[in-house]
Amino acid sequence: MTRATTRDPETFAETIAAVAAELPDGHIAAWSEALSAAGAPNQQVEAALIDAWPGYAVASHARRLVTV
Known part of the structure; x- marks a missing residue:
């Protein structure tokens, strides 16, 4: 996933690691x-993440990934 604006790779990697540590294995694969x-x-990616494996309060985790 790429973004037109500059993103701090370390912050993004830290966010991915934190979210992955909080999600059950099925969510990670999906x-x-x-x-x-x-x-x-974007919002479509956020919705795709939520739809990929619903439950477990995933909306907040999906939002973190698309807004970091």
Whole structure:
């Protein structure tokens, strides 16, 4: 996933690691597929993450990934 604006790679990596540590394994695999198909972080990606494996209060985690 790429973004037109400059992103701090360390902050982004830290966010990904933190979110991955909080999600159950099934979510991680499903989200990996959703992120692989994403072109840029946006509301559609956020919705795809939530739809990929619903439950477990995933909306806040999805928002973190697309807004970091």
